[in-house]
Amino acid sequence: MKLLHVVGARPNFPKLAPLSRQARAVGIDQIVVHTGQHYDDAMSASFFRDLGLRPPDINLDVGSATHAVQTARVMERFEPVLLQHRPDWTVVYGDVNSTLAATLVASKLGFRVAHVEAGVRSGDRSMPEEINRIVTDRLADLLLTPSRTADRTLRAEGEPDDEIMFVGNVMVDALLYAVQRARTIGFRSQLGLSTAPITVTLHRPSNVDSASRLGAIMSALRDVAAKRPVIFPAHPRTRAQLAAHQMDVGQVRLIDPVSYLEMVDLVEGSHAVITDSGGLQVESTALGVPCLTVRDTTEWPETIECGANRLVPDPADLVDAIASITRLDDAPRPEGWDGMAAVRAVDCLRTH
Amino acid sequence: MGWLPYARWTACAHTDPVHLLHVVGARPNLPKLAPVYRAAARRAGVTQTVVHTGQHYDDALFASLLADLALPEPDINLGVGSASHAVQTARILERLEPIVTNARPDWVVIYGDVNSTAAAAVVAAKLGVRSAHVEAGLRSGDRTMPEEINRIVADRLASLLLTPSRDADEALRAEGEPECEIAFVGNVMIDSLFEALPRARALRRPAGHVLVTLHRPSNVDDRSRLSSLVAALRDVAAERPVVFPVHPRTRDRLQNVAVGGVQTVEPVGYLEMVALMDGAHAVITDSGGVQEETTALGVPCFTVRETTERPVTVTSGTNRLVHDPANLPGLVRDATRPSVLPMIEGWDGRAGERVVDALLADDLP
Numbered sequence: 001m002k003l004l005h006v007v008g009a010r011p012n013f014p015k016l017a018p019l020s021r022q023a024r025a026v027g028i029d030q031i032v033v034h035t036g037q038h039y040d041d042a043m044s045a046s047f048f049r050d051l052g053l054r055p056p057d058i059n060l061d062v063g064s065a066t067h068a069v070q071t072a073r074v075m076e077r078f079e080p081v082l083l084q085h086r087p088d089w090t091v092v093y094g095d096v097n098s099t100l101a102a103t104l105v106a107s108k109l110g111f112r113v114a115h116v117e118a119g120v121r122s123g124d125r126s127m128p129e130e131i132n133r134i135v136t137d138r139l140a141d142l143l144l145t146p147s148r149t150a151d152r153t154l155r156a157e158g159e160p161d162d163e164i165m166f167v168g169n170v171m172v173d174a175l176l177y178a179v180q181r182a183r184t185i186g187f188r189s190q191l192g193l194s195t196a197p198i199t200v201t202l203h204r205p206s207n208v209d210s211a212s213r214l215g216a217i218m219s220a221l222r223d224v225a226a227k228r229p230v231i232f233p234a235h236p237r238t239r240a241q242l243a244a245h246q247m248d249v250g251q252v253r254l255i256d257p258v259s260y261l262e263m264v265d266l267v268e269g270s271h272a273v274i275t276d277s278g279g280l281q282v283e284s285t286a287l288g289v290p291c292l293t294v295r296d297t298t299e300w301p302e303t304i305e306c307g308a309n310r311l312v313p314d315p316a317d318l319v320d321a322i323a324s325i326t327r328l329d330d331a332p333r334p335e336g337w338d339g340m341a342a343v344r345a346v347d348c349l350r351t352h
Numbered sequence: 353m354g355w356l357p358y359a360r361w362t363a364c365a366h367t368d369p370v371h372l373l374h375v376v377g378a379r380p381n382l383p384k385l386a387p388v389y390r391a392a393a394r395r396a397g398v399t400q401t402v403v404h405t406g407q408h409y410d411d412a413l414f415a416s417l418l419a420d421l422a423l424p425e426p427d428i429n430l431g432v433g434s435a436s437h438a439v440q441t442a443r444i445l446e447r448l449e450p451i452v453t454n455a456r457p458d459w460v461v462i463y464g465d466v467n468s469t470a471a472a473a474v475v476a477a478k479l480g481v482r483s484a485h486v487e488a489g490l491r492s493g494d495r496t497m498p499e500e501i502n503r504i505v506a507d508r509l510a511s512l513l514l515t516p517s518r519d520a521d522e523a524l525r526a527e528g529e530p531e532c533e534i535a536f537v538g539n540v541m542i543d544s545l546f547e548a549l550p551r552a553r554a555l556r557r558p559a560g561h562v563l564v565t566l567h568r569p570s571n572v573d574d575r576s577r578l579s580s581l582v583a584a585l586r587d588v589a590a591e592r593p594v595v596f597p598v599h600p601r602t603r604d605r606l607q608n609v610a611v612g613g614v615q616t617v618e619p620v621g622y623l624e625m626v627a628l629m630d631g632a633h634a635v636i637t638d639s640g641g642v643q644e645e646t647t648a649l650g651v652p653c654f655t656v657r658e659t660t661e662r663p664v665t666v667t668s669g670t671n672r673l674v675h676d677p678a679n680l681p682g683l684v685r686d687a688t689r690p691s692v693l694p695m696i697e698g699w700d701g702r703a704g705e706r707v708v709d710a711l712l713a714d715d716l717p
Contacts (some may be wrong), residue, residue, distance in 0.1 A: 067478040068449035072442035079438035084656075107501050108437040129476045138508045138527075139501065157528035294712065 001350065002029040008037035008054070008074065010047075010097025011279050014260065015093040017051035018173035018342035026346060027319055031085055035074045035098040050181075050260040067097060067205040067246060075102035082106060087347055089114045095129035095278075099136050107139040109124050114349060117168060118143035119150025120278075121208055122297040127206075129278075133299075142352050144345050146170070165352070167338020167344040171279060172286045175264060176339040179287070182264035191255075196271040197229040198322065200252070201241035204276045207294060208238045211245045213315075217294060218242070220318040221274070222250030228271060228322075233258045254267060259346060272325050274318065281309050286337055290325040292318060302334040360453055369397045370638050370712060371456035375448065376426070377407035377468025378708035379478035380641055383622065384463040384486055386421040387704025395708060398407035403451060405444045405468040406431040413619055417582050419542060430680035437467060437498055444471035452479055459711055464508055465499040465640075465661075473509040473696075482710055486540055488513035489520025490640070490661040496570075500661070516644075517664045518541070518697065536700020539643055542648045545626060546701040549649075550627035559631030562592050562684055565612070567599035568638040570654060578605055581656060584677035585636070588684050592633060597625070634687040636680060643671045645696055652687035654680060668692045 003023055007016050014140045016032065018042050023030050034056035048055050058081055062073040074097065082090065084106060090106040092099045093116045106113045116138050122130055134157075137143055143159060145151050146169040154164050191197075200221060208214050223228055230252045234242070242249065258266065267273055267283055272290040275281065281300045284291040285308040303309035336344075372392055376385050385402070392398045404426035408414060418425065428451060444467060452460060452475055460476040460483040462469045469485070476483040485506045492500050507513055513529060515521050516539040525536050564585060572578050588594050594614045598606060606616065620628065629635060629645055634652040637643065643662050646653035647669025654674045665671035670690060674680060685710040699704075 020524045066449055068445040068475050071474065072445040073443075075438040075442040079436060104441065104470075104501075104505070107495065108441075108498050110496055125477065126480055128478050131474070134508055135474070135505055158526045176527055 002085070002087045003089050003091050003349065004082065004085055005030060005032045005091045005093075006035065006078070006094055006098055006102040007032065008035035008062075009094075009096045010038055011096075011277075012093040012096060013042070013051055014048055014279070015170045015173035017053045017200070018170050018177065019116065019345055020054075021052055021177075022342040023349075026350075027188070028346070028350070031058065031087070032056040033058045033081055033102075034062065035059075035078070035101070036063060037070060037074065037096060038064070039097050047260060050178065052177060059096060062080065062098075063312065071097045071101045074098050075105050078102050079105050079109070082109060082111060088112065089142070089351070091116060092140070093117060094138075095120070095133045097128075097132060097201050100132040103136045103139050106289060112141040112142070114144060114345075114352075115140040115141040116345060119145045119147075119154040119164070120171075120299040121150075121153050122299040124297045129205075130299075144340070144348060146336065147293050147300075149301055165344075165346045165348045166336060167348060168338060168341035169282060169286075169334070170341045170345065171282050172337040173339050173342050175283050175286050176262055178264050179268065182261045182268065185261055185265060187258070187262040187265040188269045191231065191253075191266075193229055193231075193269075195228060197266075198224055198272050198274060199229045199266050199270040200230060200232040200274045201235070201277050201280055202232075202238055202275070202294070203235040204295070207276050208241050209237075211241070214238075214241055215245070215247060217315040217318075218247050218249060220277050220315040222248065223253040223319045224274075224322050225253075229253065231255060231265070231266060231270075233266075271327070272322060274312075274322075282337075284334060285309055288327065288330075290327060292321050292325075295316070306332055306334055369399055370456040370459075370461050371399045371401070371455065372461050372711065373401045373403060373452065373455055374461045374463075375403045375405065375468055375472040377405035377432075377444070378464075378466040379408050380469070380639075381413060381463040381466060381624045382417050382421055382423060383544035383641070386423050387540045387547070388486060388707045389423060389704075391704040391708040392711075393676060398552045398712070401428065401446065401455060401457070402426040403428045403430065404472075405429075405448070406433060407440060407444070407466060407468050408434075413621065416621040422546065427468045439465045441471045444450075445475055446466050448472055448475045450481070452476060452481055455456045457481065459512075461486060461711070462510065463487060465490070465503045465506070467498075467502060470502040470505040473506040481566065482511040483509065484512035484514060485510035486514045486537075486707060487516055489515045489517075489522075489524040489534070491520075491523045492657075492659040492661040493546075494659045496657075497568075512710060514710060516703070517662075519663055523703075532578055535710040536698060537705075537710060538700060538703035538706060539644060539648075539696075540703040541644055542699040543701050544622075545645050545648055548623055548626050549630065549702040552623045552630060555623065555627045557627040557631055559591065559626075560596045560633050561628075561631065563632040563635045563637075564594060564596040565599070565637045565639050565642055566596075566656070567602055568657070572599075572602045572605050572636050575605075575705070577702065579609060581677045582606070582609050582611055582614070585614045586610075587681040588613075588636075591611035591681070591685060594628040597628075610640065638686070643669075644699075646670055647696070647698055650689050650693045652684075652689065654683055654687075656680075663694055663698055668696050 060077040286305040291309040430447040
């Protein structure tokens with residue numbers, strides 16, 4: 001049996017890592033194709049090492065471009081790779097352009113596609129990720145879901161029961177694999193923090209592309225930072241926006257993007273997290289760290305149901321929201337967020 | 353009397369023009385575009401742009417189709433040409449995106465099930481522009497057909513699903529598409545057929561032949577399958593004239609196959625094709641459109657496939673699925689036209705008008 005994994009952007013790798021480790025453990029042949037949709041220095045050899053991953057076998061180097069152009073380049077370059085390797089499963093992850101592009105190519109050529117993290121929906125089609133998710137799920141032959149909510153969503157979309165397999169959250173597998181090592185690197189002490197900080201990440205166009213929206217968020221963060229340290233590892237596009245509009249960051253500490261292990265250490269030691277990332281909502285929930293999500297919608301409703309996450313669409317509410325949170329050390333984790341999701345996923349791939 | 357013109361003037365002043373950007377890519381899209389384009393052209397306040405992706409690049413045939421359907425030259429030709437599915441789709445994505453970005457139309461209108469249909473749906477969805485799919489909800493249930501993948505993607509992303517038959521509505525509901533996105537409009541291809549029929553009959557072509565069209569990979573790419581189909585056609589040709597306009601992709605594959613008395617001819621224009629269908633004793637095909645057109649004309653049709661995305665042509669029309677070519681000679685010999693034409697809801701020559709009604713209705717505040 002042969003698996004061909006397709007990943008394209010940084011958030012895909014913590015999903016790939018536990019699956020590829022498990023597949024290796026049970027002796028399945030595999031090839032990792034990195035489309036190169038997203039590439040930066042943080043995605044170096046050390047990033048792969050942190051996740052227990054070998055570097056990708058094939059890099060398609062598509063680089064950044066508009067959605068259509070990027071999707072197009074992945075399609076053109078992936079087709080010959082797929083025809084050369086002819087895997088039993090093309091395994092795609094999450095909701096990036098490469099996920100959609102590889103799925104389109106494989107389904108046209110009659111190759112079976114398995115989608116890891118299927119059935120996740122924000123309900124907001126203005127998010128490009130939502131478009132990638134719904135097309136991928138419609139075409140994929142095996143829908144490996146992270147939650148029972150995702151199962152219900154897929155059934156409501158008419159997907160046949162035998163294609164839907166609840167396996168749990170592979171991102172949590174990667175997190176639990178990394179958390180012990182993350183504690184040993186001492187990233188928090190390098191930052192010289194005396195109290196548990198608030199960790200912030202923002203990268204969505206809806207938050208960072210509009211100067212007035214970003215200004216309102218920064219204003220709230222300045223107020224938060226007056227009471228407690230705020231650490232903001234800034235995505236390059238966010239940093240560029242802040243500079244372009246000469247925004248006052250006050251006592252907010254902007255730092256360069258951090259490694260996977262550094263982020264795990266930072267989040268685990270945080271008082272709370274403020275984010276618009278999907279992955280960080282999951283990771284903070286799994287670590288029992290309260291999360292405030294600066295968006296109208298979430299594709300991870302179980303993080304809200306278990307009490308760990310809260311949507312704060314209006315940045316003006318952030319200061320009060322931070323003041324009213326308590327850390328939930330014994331919060332129940334959602335079903336299947338147990339570090340065994342990849343084991344179940346690989347079982348499904350072998351038996352389906 | 354003074355208030356009436358004033359009321360009209362205010363109504364006009366508050367109605368912004370509606371811009372439809374039609375995307376077509378292959379010849380079978382044109383008989384679907386034509387009735388929509390004509391109906392929209394008759395409405396006030398509608399502007400239209402036709403983008404031809406150039407997926408089919410046989411210019412002479414494309415031009416004759418435009419003439420037969422009274423369509424103008426496309427405004428924009430993307431010239432993508434032929435290539436693998438992935439490469440062709442990729443080129444359409446790249447070349448269409450800047451056009452939709454600049455035009456920001458009220459609707460991207462997509463047709464049928466070709467690569468351009470799926471690619472345009474992806475481009476529009478990513479740019480937050482609404483798309484409307486004409487001929488939504490058709491399903492063969494066979495995902496090895498590339499057309500099925502295109503249909504599924506287009507329907508998943510389009511904001512308005514314009515269906516040709518009630519079974520298409522049901523298929524979309526079963527896929528969880530919201531009721532408010534599904535609009536039954538009927539079959540636009542039948543609009544074009546009825547519009548062309550008097551002109552086709554005026555050509556006074558001979559009748560009584562058996563018409564054949566074959567182009568699907570499942571029939572023409574497999575040598576043994578193609579040989580058994582041609583063997584059956586030779587038997588049919590022993591009894592009646594068999595006319596076989598050969599699709600370019602089929603021509604190469606027929607090179608070393610003895611066709612016997614089967615008359616292979618060059619691909620024909622739209623009016624010629626209507627005349628050939630209208631006068632036929634029976635039709636043997638693997639095309640989707642021909643299954644519908646023969647039902648509308650009351651001509652017996654034998655579809656050499658295991659599935660059809662147009663089941664209404666079997667349940668209410670003159671179509672029959674025949675997987676084993678050996679059965680063709682007997683079936684063709686016994687074929688008779690129904691005494692009354694099948695009546696299928698929405699196959700009435702007014703579907704294009706209903707498409708435009710749906711596109712404009714949704715635009716009201």
